[in-house]
Amino acid sequence: MALDGENMERQSGVKSIRALERGLDVLLAIRAAGAEGLSLNALHRQLGLPKATLLRLLQTLAGRRLVWRRLADGVWLSGVAGAAAPDRVCRMAEIASPLLVELSAQVVWPSVIAIPRFDHMEIIETNGQVARFDFAALGPVGAKLSYLHTATGRAYLSACADAERDAIIARLTPPDGTAEQREQIDAIIAQTRQRGWSTRLPHHPWSDRNRQTVLRDGKNSIAVAVNGENGPIAAINITWPARRAVVEEVALRHLSSLQGIAARIGRLVDG
DSSP: OOOOHHHHHHHHOOOOOHHHHHHHHHHHHHHHHGGGOBOHHHHHHHHOOOHHHHHHHHHHHHHTTSEEEOTTTOOEEEOGGGOSSOOHHHHHHHHHHHHHHHHHHHOSSOOEEEEEOSSSEEEEEEOTTTOSOOSSOOOOTTOEEOTTTSHHHHHHHHHSOHHHHHHHHHHHOOTTOOHHHHHHHHHHHHHHHHHTOEESOSOOSSOOTTHHHHHHSOEEEEEEEEEETTEEEEEEEEEEETTTOOHHHHHHHHHHHHHHHHHHHHHHHHO
């Protein structure tokens, strides 16, 4: 039968290191939580350790890349070095998180990074909580974005291979969708590919997810694809109140920063 810590200490006569035990308890709790992660409050309730102690332990573990803290909600998750087989999505979010902080320091407006799913894009991280203008917290993590009606979705849709794009559009086409409306999508994609970045304008008539929200929320966005070795793997945006600036102005001022962050994420994910 396996010996617990107290029995092993009693038999060996060697005292255990309590701080190390606590650190391992924190690490194992976060690993057990999986993709859901644990907040500081949840760790406090589960382990019964003071929050100040937990913060010191978490910072130590984070310094070794065993855990990391998601910007969007402050949840702690297992890091690349702390998982036997890191989930690709979690790894991408962990890589993107500090780079989104860097982007926030360069751009006053918040951003999200989202990955492709069957019929939508899914937000995996956002710097909305640290952006200097908190006009709206973007997200949350797990929120579904339209391929057709958001700059983020259009950035990915325009960058992916023709076969993938045709399959996505086929899934989104309503029963009464017309050839002319499909041509409108093709025109949007062609324009996006030509200039290298996307926007949510012009609006498209299909009632895919998020359309009414996009029409009414008073915001604008630009976005670019995050490219890996074999093509796009995600998209990243900048969102701001439409009354504050026009699309071309934001693109002129901040597109290079957005593209630079996207390129670095792509290199690190595939590195």
